[in-house]
Amino acid sequence: MGAWLELESNQKDIVRRISAQKSLSMPDFSHTSAIEEAECDLKYGYHDVKQVSSNPSHWKKSQRWGQKPFTFLLNDYEKLMVYLFTELFQKTLDHSEGRSSENNSILHKIKSIWESVLPHRELVIEAGRVKTKMSGGNSGLYNASDMSDGERVVFYLIGQCLTAGNNSILVIDEPELHIHKSIHSKLWSKLESEREDCLFVYITHDLDFAAQKSSAEKIWVKSYDGTNWVWSTLPEFEDLPEDLVLEVLGARSSVIFVEGTPNSFDLQLYSLFYSNYLVLPKGSCENVIQVVKGLNESGLINDKNVFGIVDRDRRVSAEISNLGKHNIFVLDVAEVENLFILPELIKLACETLEYKYEEKQAEIALKIIESLKGELDVQISKRTSSEIRHRLLSFNDKSNGLYKIKTSYTDVINGIDVDSIYSDVAKEFDEAIASKHYLDILKLYNRKSLLTFVGEVLGLKKGEYTNLITRLSKGKKKADVISALNDYLPNI
Structure with missing residues (x-):
């Protein structure tokens, strides 16, 4: 697209393209020439102003881009330096001859911006060459050509932007290349400020x-078939972070949002199982729900699907069903940590550690059941409260007038039988404990510390069991881990 803008678009005469494919070989010394020739050579790749003026696009394509504008390695650092020293020489002459009251060359502007972006270094301008040293020091002076890639590319980018003509369109291909993230935004913000006349x-x-670039217009290039681009402009989003929208739009696959952080160990299980999807952590379950609903309702995501997976967290059937309508799925266990203590994964761990699975599984199940018995009233109460909270959400907050509001409120309150809810929940827990049905308990029991029981039984320190499962999922047991999760993770 950058090449098309420079060589084919209606604005091609004012486009300066800074290619991602460029040589960063900075010359040790630079000569000067006629200012018109130096500018022509930098802009078109050929110095003869008269010849170039007859067909600028031809010379730019053949000389600057070697007839291969899409793939040619641009090698114009020397041309840039020749122009900079020629312009410096011309400004100095104009000033000394009284033709100009100012002597502010582009090279000195580059020095100022470069040093503000890289404050630990200082540029020293000499006749025909640029040197650098540590800021504030008098020793360690060396040629700028020996600078790091990052330092040289910063100089080059500043030079290219400052030498472009007035009101130019500056097309920067991969502006992040060779530049450390810590100075990335600062550099381009300064250049945009310096060249306010340019687009x-x-x-x-x-x-x-x-x-x-919060105030910039964003264009999403969806595809290119060698001849045509498919693209669209992105609208502004009030309720969705723009970086998130861009990440989803740029994904080549459908996206699944999950709870947690990029460092969550459960994220590795999700990524393993849903290998054909882009799995993104989004913090809390509320964040997951908000983002999935927002993206699916935005009307932008038409070429891929966006899903969410959240913990069961004492959710009632009606709530689970409602979330499903929005492509948000609920785990078949109370919380994601319980996936790690599924019988199938414990069996894999026992086989690896050479334990008898049946004995260890029975011991783990007993510890978990005893733990549940010890806080049964707490678990029942929290589950009951969750059910009541969900039913309270059915209150019609769009009722108008005191009578209708009171009627809606009364209907909701009368429909909540706390004794009955508590009794039903208690019965569900009691039956799971009495039957010692391990999977039912994993579905009901919300307690992140259950993982510690597995570690204790298997003789592993805190965190070692989850690390073991993670290692197995990356090695020869990968297929077994996927198979173990198959009956418990949503089929998306």
Whole structure:
């Protein structure tokens, strides 16, 4: 797209494209030439102003881009330096001859911006060359050509932007390349401020960078078949983070949002099982629900599906059913940590550690059941409260007038039989305990510390059991781990 803007678009005469494929070889020394020739050579790749003016696009394509504008390795650092020193020489002459009251060259502007972005270094401008040293020091002076890739690319990018003509369109392909994230945004913000007359067009895969440009118009390029692009402009979103929207739009597969953080060990299980999806952690269950609903209702996501998976967390059947209507699925266990203590995964761990599975599983189940008995009233009470809270949500908050509001309130309250709810929940727990049905208990029992019982029985320290399952999922037991999860994770 950048090449098309530069060579084919209606604005091609004012486009300066900074390619991602470029040489960062900075010359040790630079000569000067006629200012018109130096500018022509930098812009079109050829110095003869008269010849170039007859067909600028031809010379730009053949000389600047070697007839391969999409793939050619741009090698114009020397041309940039020649122009900068020529412009410096011209400004100095104009000032000394009294033709200009100012002597502010582009090279000195580059020095100022470069040092503000990289404050630990200082540029020293000499006749025909640029050197650098530690900021504030008098020793350690060396040629700028020996700078790091990052330091040289910052100089190059500043130079390209500052040498572009007035009111240019600056097309920057992969603006993040070779630049550390800590200075990335600062550099481009300074250049945008310095060249307020120019339009900056960034072609990037860096979603964080794109999202930081909060006031910029975003264009999503969906596909390119070698001839045509399929693209659309992105509207503003009030309730959804823009970086999240960009990440989903840029994904090549459908997306599943889950609870947790990027470092959550359960995320690795989700990513393993849903290997054909992009699995993204989104913190709390409320965040997952909000994001999935928001994206699916936005009307933007037409070429892929967006799903969510949340913990059961004492949710009642009606709530689970309602979430399903929004592509949000609920785990078949109380919380994601309980996936790790499924019988099938415990069996894999026992086989690896050379324990008798039946004995260890029975011991683990007994510990979990005894733990549940010890806090049975707490678990029943929390489950009952969750049921009551869900029923209270049925209150019609759109009722108008005192009478209708009171009627809606009374209907909700009268429909909640606390004694009956508590009794039904207690019965469910009692039956699971009496039958010692391990899977029913994992579905009902909300307690993140259940994992510690498995570690104790298997003689493992805190965290070692989950690490073991994670290692098995990445090794020869990968298929077995996937098979173990198959009956418990939503079939999406």
